[in-house]
Amino acid sequence: MVYVFVYGTLRKGESNAYLLKNAICIAEQAWTNGEMYDTGNGYPAIKPSLTLRVYGELYLVTESELERLDQLEGYTSGSTNNLYERIEQTVYTDRGEKEAFVYVEGNASICKEEIHRGDWKEYRLLNKQKKPNHKILYFAYGSCMDDKRFKMAGVEHYFQNVIGVGLLTNYSLRFTYCSKIDGMGRADIVEEGGHVEGKVYEIPIHALEDYLYIREGVPYAYRPTFVTVELNGKKVEVLTFVVAQKAEETPPPDWYAEEILRGASGYLTEDYIARLTEHIHFLK
Known part of the structure; x- marks a missing residue:
């Protein structure tokens, strides 16, 4: 079996995700170096980069699954006329790094519009x-x-519709963002096991760039991402925010912890509130 990093239509909820339905998902929150482009054909492509990031998912696949991915990506070993080339490079996750196959453009002409934040699902959503x-x-x-801060910013009307409590499994709440203002921690979800509870709001899409992206310091402090939560007895995909470059856990300031609680x-x-309170006290 081999590791494969996917960043476009093979991701969860996308049109070709069925090709990985039996593969082992190692990480939903994975990234590698690359420069992402919209091909204009309903799927992205990436070029190698030493500095830019591309976000996606990491899978462990069988040889037969890899063959199907090669067919999808128009890749044949040894060919000089591939739509995509399959290369191996480092992929980073919350639990460490792996060497994995990544499909990069084999024909530069397919790269049309640059996707600046390197996330195909976010790009499609904002469109x-x-x-x-x-x-x-x-x-x-x-x-x-x-x-409290919704009201202070005059945006509370965006967040009136709380449709339930979401349960996110295989993640833990940690304080991995160190604020430049006070040197103390801010909340994050880390893909390391456990579970996280939270409110699920239904919001208009323009609330993202009108308010949430600004509040979360996208893309430098936090970045938007997608996770699946259990909500009212169903599994649904939701948007949330994670720390872009995680650091060692730092205790949150008292006022921030009070807002969360x-x-x-x-x-x-x-039970969840009690465990969260205990973890905050432990950090102090």
């Missing part, structure tokens, strides 16, 4: 802003569970 009534599900697990009260389970 839906052309539909002003489009709504999305947003998973808040930290201070955005509290409406105040927002959690009355929504999240008492």
